[in-house]
Amino acid sequence: MTSELSTTFDPAEIEARWYSYWEENGCFRPERPDAEPYTIVNPPPNVTGSLHIGHALDNTLQDIVIRYERMRGKDALWVVGTDHAGIATQMVVERQLEAKQDKRTNYSREDFVKKVWEWKEESGGTITRQLRRLGCSMDWSREQFTMDEHFSGAVLKTFVDLYNDGLIYRDKRLVNWDPKLKTAISDLEVETQTIPGHFWHFKYPLEDGVTLPDGRDYIEVATTRPETMLADMAVAVHPSDERYASVVGKHVVLPITGRRVPIVADEHADPELGSGAVKITPGHDFNDFDVGKRAGFAAGEMLNMLDAEANVCQTADGLVPKEYLGLHRFKRDGTDGARELVVQRLKEQGYLIPHIAKTKKGEEVEHDAEPRQIATPFGDRGGVVIEPWLTDQWYVDAEKLAVKPIEQVKSGEVEIVPKTWEKTFFNWMENIQPWCVSRQLWWGHRIPAWYDGDGKAYVAESEEAAQAQAGDGVTLTRDSDVLDTWFSSALWPSATLGWPEKTDLLEKHHPNSLLISGFDILFFWDARMMMMGNYNTGQAPWPRLYLHGLVRAADGSKMSKSKGNVVDPLGLIDQYGADALRFFMAAMESQGRDIKMDDKRVEGYRNFATKLWNATRFCQSNGIGASTTVKAPKAKLAVNQWIIGEVQQTLETLDKAMADLRFDAAANTIYQFTWSRFCDWYIELIKPVLVKDDSQPSAPEAAIAETREVAGWALDQILVMLHPFMPFITEELWLAQAELGGTDRSNYPLITAKWPDPRAQVSKDATDAIDWTIEFVANARTARNEIGIPPRTKLRAVIQDPSDLAQKVLGGNGAAAAERLSRVGPFALTGQIGDSNVPGPIPKPAMEIAVGDDVVLVDLAGVIDIEAEKARLTKALELSKKEAKSLGGRLSNANFVDRAKPEAVEKAKADFAHHSGEVERLTAALARLG
Template identity: 80%
Template structure:
């Protein structure tokens, strides 16, 4: 028995009810011990996070895949959890402390970590609740957290194993140091921003009375960071630069510090840039670090002039004057910093070479420095300028770990979709640098390393094991640092399944089947999962990696809070329902291309849901209920044979699209079948059956086929729109023990009469063509017109004979004569290979209509010509705003289509 549906579709009312039902009943992972496994893992969102539009896209695509595989009978497992997000979480808790006039350092490390755990229990579930609102069918019964006890055990084991294999080591190198957070951060967490800056030129006096060939007793160097000269250790010139060939190996005496430093030959110096000589500060610049090593300066001997907060400290040689000590690197709160003082002193001492600039009037003026826009690194969380800082950190030999993933992608063992991302992947992996995995935080996985008083290190799973290794009576102190969050999340595909224990879950569900990820974390996370997975388990983590694009603002701009163009997915769900937002995401996702946010499209998919709702109500009003068969019912009527064939074709299209991870093609297939073929045509075509004898065999057959076809729609649409489909599925019949979420994917298993299918397609073609022609000529849609087919095909003869009533009702053509048409003005319409002549004498004013169409045609032709000229002008295309160029292209396409349409309409009038 079906349940009568309300007149209006209300997404909010059904979404919470169905999600609670699915989760409570354990339907996200039903017991299927003997079924083929299918496994995906979610990119674990930060425990501090809330759902943004990128999450909505990423998780919608994953849910489509997992619901599809569940419907296909797989033991479908979607692993869900959150990341402890070291920096982000510590920042949140410290900010809350600041609001209470409290701070982290008022507590011991253990007390602070306890406070973070308290925050996590109280406030850390925001994003998981929001994922439920989106409809994500994750296995919440096994929700994971990267700081869970079993996960922590896995993290420590990986660290220890890599250390014992020589793949983790401690080294003194430059890192990206965030002076606000006082921790090292990854290259991938550094944002380059272009800000106003200056380019200063200084004299570095040559030592020992040496001069250049031109008699100059100094070398000119230029820099955007004058404060770092306090730690300069060399001046570099290009080996082929003849201007400096005579002084390579000689020395300069640094102003301010008086440090004697060598002049070295290195290809890093560009003879065409500035003076061709560059100052080398290996302790505070990544390029200079490499130059310094090539010049024979050991990292341990490189000078550091800043402390953890970017204040000037004394260098190892003690040559920084006292007046600089304690100064911040930059001007801050109105107080000059080291930069300002260095420039001031060099100017006073005559070492500043002024920049000569011209005013708007053409007059020369002298400036301390040349104004420039400078690309500057900022921390994405701390928000301050990142300082390259020389410090001891833990590193992973990423170059060695990258070899397996590179080979796997090259051999096809791991497929990256779309394939265009492979080049980027190889470029990064083949030039990969050591991975700094230590962070100077309190929240996170503490590095399992202990030191004795002599600095010897002991790496072990526990302090007891480290002590046993060090020996009795040796005092040990544990490393203060924690591991980079990405180190632990790299273990997600296997540690979430119980590794390092050999669990049944691990045995069955690893490797996973697919990873869906934004391209922006290809190196943060995806590549590192390949490295750790292959190293730790000997197997790839998954055979396919799908990289989707970003969701951008409607104008194509990247969303950002500062621009005010961020779209809240929860707001869209409130307004249009989760199903509409999900369908938008799927329909717009085209193999990695960025998606432009379009709220009108979301609204359109809400209308699509309403259309399906109303179609189901129509079915109910005609006694059409749930189907009792997976295979198609037996059908004799042409219209029923036709819809069965359409279902079979749509299932085939969907299976192919989802196998190819073409989410847009899959959404397009089910959308057009549901809206166009089922709702607009099939339901219209079967109305006469129910207007006759409701108890006839034809009516019974049609009820069975229509109920079956609607069920197939609900199953096929379910991965995209789970809420409305489950509601309609249950409303169509009493199926409490057979919910849609665990129903079976369609298997039509039907033979279809090709002639019957062709006949219905023919009627649809004729109707569509006639409606279009009427619209072009301004004829009312309901006007009934006579039609003549001078040379009918066999299909036309049989269809007109059997379906004259349908042709009259749908195409509004009556009578239809298979023979010659009378002379006079007429329009032509086609169906398949058949041409119909439709007389227009007395229907419209032919001359007036020709005049109207000609005038409109000329206007569109004029617009096309004008727009073609504008778009072929490089000045316009290259210099105009992108949105203006895009609008011009859209207008050109519109008017070109109008020219084609109006030309065809005039041709119809003869």
């Protein structure tokens, strides 16, 4: 490490070096036993995972918070770890076996689990290495895993306690069954896709002697899943549907099986949809399951027609014909399945009602079914259609556990940010369903239940304890299922700190201080942590929950591999550096709104880092080193008082933004201060003091010394305030500045530096004078650019009736700075007492530059061809007016906005904004010409 900065900023070299330093020196959790605790936990990524753009957003926001609180002196702990990811991990290991022509079932359960552990030790750390590349300052010394021994103990205790309290039970219900993985899966693991399908209409014959009022001896039903009729148990009609009132309580006799099933009245049937009659298969449809229960069918009586691989099996009543047994539910490998055979037989027997379609010529054509686009559930890992399947599973009584979290959010004990998510939270929690927590896997926390020969369950934390419950001589067999991974991750905030043991860490850091997560896991993880946290510890796991949005493709669409629009954050880090990607994430995160990926913005923040790098090189080349004080230095020069005041104002705004969790506002605050106030204005304003110019006398030594001290201090404040967002470049510059100034920061890296505390009073007159100068120079530059005056052209100016502030600025040292930076001057102050070296007032042509309450008239005589410039501006103005009007018309047309491609609408909006801005700019430029 050297104090002399390279001429170019190279993120890759800096990032690798500094992360190793931080981790090796224990900087992520410095020893602060007496400090106020601040704790966050990361949503544990799957041990099989790799860093995706959502992880980059989520972990960047967490790292910003933890670095910020660490620098504020807190005992900041960021708990890190990974989830054992039952299904995903088992699939990875099974694929490896398949690649060797091997399979899981060739091993005992114990031997297969050993292989999974071997995989975890060898290959399960990919994502944790990638989190390091992002700069995440997690406490790796305490890295957690949801299958660690102490964590498994917490899981077993929670299960047993819930069971003993009647909050976990075994029940027969429908689950999302993945026939490929042969396990139940959660709603989160189900992806609904719209695929081509069909809508078939069938006749279900009424029992002998029964007819409808219109004389028909059958009821028409329609379905997208004809194979399920093999397990139909009822036909439902709406209670108010007069067409079927006379047959409610009667029966139909099903084709193929001959099963006699009742006609029931239930509001699930929609009189306006199709025939108004619905076939009910309670063992294979979630809505039908509820209808079946209301009709009086117990879950144990509901018919099941499929095995675990979705092949047809015999129903309990034995009425499925043999030719269907063993068939897959769908056509597979070119062989017809149960669906095709059911349709064929119903057609042969005259029970199929054909669909009549018209050709373009108006001719009627008969088809077996109506083509439809069908919303179909798929397993996100197995990749096959999910089958609602009736099985015995373990359930948590989520309704009772949800009571306390609902109360906490309503009372404000737990704050959800942004508040708009509260309504969604309440809606879900107040209508919560039993939580299926068992999975038919080998990898995971095995359910602590043992069964005797009669099927009675004994739930305990060990086999010995279960045997003690059953008594001597009773043979017990352990449940083969494992727990849903969400069950164990729900214990994350407390179990990672040692619960159920009463550890010092748990006592100090639980409840946690804040949880940051994507809104998409509000129910699957966040709400379950609240339920389990309250049950196990009597407290909410944290008082505040921040929900961020999703990162979408540049056109606003959801990223997916099938669309080819997935963005690799590691690729962006390779190209632009981790600091640039992190700053992009923070700057774009606006209280839960989705973020559109924009490589140009990431590149822009890389340029921002380069700007800071070059500003630091300027400081070094002019003898500006590190500061030795947190408090602001004393300053007499107006420009130095001004930058101290700007630091204080920036700090106040930044702290408020962080308190409000407005990451975008916080990032924008430090960005604007660094780029505009410090790099652009302050450095330019102090150049005459620091940089020798033969045409000007040297500044006094006292002014030079003061400016170097204040500039070094101001740069240090930037590095500290920017560090949570851009940790790598700021740490590099922090050390480089220290070495230049002879300050020893070897034991005081920026990551553990103190947060700014200027405690300074500055003269308002001084800061107002600098603000006036900056506003004038900025407006003058804009006006020159708009009218096309070359930058080097010197212009004369007059201020009529100048304000007291203008007189102070231009009557003192400020005039030189204003003139040098704007290339406007010398100034004639027509309202001042005494002689002026410029006659005035200046006649037209002149352009006006507004500065606060003052108007500066700039002489344009002989500078440009006024009429030619007016003509050019007028032509451009008319073109932009025309384009803005046309685009405005398109955007006000609902047909265009609703039907055009999203990218076309976005482009139109952008073009409209551009031309509207041009109209405003060109109108102002013409007005300046008089």
